Amino acid sequence: MTTDGAPADGPHQGPGPAANPLGHGPVLLLAGARLADGRIVDVRISGDRIQAVAAAGGLGPLPALPGGPTATTGARIDLTGYLLLPAPAEAHAHYDLAFSAAPAPPPPGAPALPATTPQSAAELTRRVTEAALTSLGYGATAQRTHVRIGGAGGLGRLEAVLTARQALRGLAELQTVAVPRLLTGLAGADGRARLREALKLGATAAGGCPELDPDPAGYVQVLVEAAGEADCPVDLHTQGGDPVALGRLAAALAPLRPRVTLGPCSALGAPGPALLADAGIRVVCLPQNGCCTGIEGRPTGLRPSLVAELAKAGIAPAAGSGSLRDAANPAGRADPLEAAYLLAAGGALDLEAAYDAVANQARAVLGLPPVRIDAGFPAELLAVRGDSLAGALAGGHSRLVVHSGRVVSRTSAVREFADTVALALPRQGASG
Incomplete structure (x- = not known):
């Protein structure tokens, strides 16, 4: 399978910093994500490539950008509770x-649907x-x-x-x-x-x-x-x-x-x-x-x-x-x-x-190169709420999508129960 990341002995340095033409500054840090093999890692993205992968906290703070003390440092996204995978x-x-x-037919007695037009x-x-x-x-x-x-x-x-x-x-x-x-x-x-x-x-x-x-x-x-x-x-x-x-x-x-x-x-x-x-x-x-x-x-x-x-x-x-x-x-x-x-x-x-x-x-x-969560590979990633691949496939509704190093879509699903259930199980209303 291609969902493995870098070895746990430290960050693997990939391509050097490069401007990200699609937004989020030149650097994007995905922090605290779980990989399919169970490891918790930080993933640093530069431009449209994964630059480095290390154990959570092992990459340090985001580097300052050129431009002096007023420059920004990129974006950091906390992916605690998410499984990080190569994007499908x-x-x-x-x-x-x-x-x-075809639309559903109208109920009995309702006016007929208009004829379809080109x-x-x-x-x-x-x-x-x-x-x-x-x-x-x-x-x-x-x-x-x-x-x-x-x-x-x-x-x-x-x-x-x-x-x-x-x-x-x-x-x-x-x-x-x-x-x-x-x-x-x-x-x-x-x-x-x-x-x-x-x-x-x-x-x-x-x-x-x-x-x-x-x-x-x-x-x-x-x-x-x-x-x-x-x-x-x-x-x-x-x-x-x-x-x-x-x-x-x-x-x-x-x-x-x-x-x-x-x-x-x-x-x-x-x-x-x-x-x-x-x-x-x-x-x-x-x-x-x-x-x-x-x-x-x-x-x-x-x-x-x-x-x-x-x-x-x-x-x-x-x-x-x-x-x-x-x-x-x-x-x-x-x-x-x-x-x-x-x-x-x-x-x-x-x-x-x-x-x-x-x-x-x-x-x-599609004739596209493979993706691994490792340095040097394309930053085409999917983060799914869950702690395992089985859980993600069974019901991972909350998702974050990265294309060319840029977050292009985010879906948040929140599960809520009726008061009587919430009182009995106060911690079971987690997002999914």
Whole structure:
């Protein structure tokens, strides 16, 4: 697991002081935080990197800034009672569909709901921004969303997401995957043109679902050519149920490895995991959508966990949220810790591997460097109220999120009981 910090023999010095362009002065000190291994530490951040980690109190006071006696000393945040972790990332979302689930029908006798109208670019941008901020509030400082392109909407959805991405700069990193429906034949001419336009416009990756095209092999060929021209990764949807088709897909994607991701692979069976492991392809599962945890088989019986099968084959899977209150999952939450909880509670992975699936494995899918709570690593951190990883996944509601060395989100949850309970248990009204 990657939640370990510096050895307890003293601070490990990292990069020298650097101005923090995002605020809080050049230095941020996170004091008294608990690491996943149980140690209580102070973490000093300079710019967008962790500068030093030591036992609580071992780093001394914050250094004075240049400018004489009137200069400030940065910011100190007391994280007593919090568990400090590498920040999670959202590896697979659909923000262009977020909050689009049909509203509840009116009660009997109430007037009918007005007919829906075409969604404006401003409204779509607002929903994408709200979705990204929702995920950020849960801790995801880096996020990847798949976006539909082509057809009547052209590049409108992508343009709205790119507008939101610009607005979110400094708060979170938002990546986009351009998703055309068709790419082959006459019907795919628009998709082929739009895909190349999307990658020139700023889409991070090329994606889609080959199984929806009449010629899946041709679809992948077009995608590989476009991604090669743009020098970008590929992130595809597939169920992976046909091992022969999966083998052909892996072979067709060979020119772009290791920058290839498949998901959710919910129908994957033998020998699929071994095939993907040999091909060096990353896999993203969607536990909140019931993928890869066996939930699909209810009520006839739970099938073996696909995540466990991937792990046995040597694939460290990433996990994403998928849907956020859209038609596919009206109750989606976009909480990476919920995805990790589902993987751990369902027995698919142990606690450490489950959290790693939404943290450093998810970051790897996004092409980002790993995070450890140690000197020199990116200051992408999540502090969760709790004293253990199990407690954090089970119900860590109070959270503090650090992106590029800056505190970008803080959530405080306070639990209160009725007077009769409070009198009997006066110390049980703690924050959670």
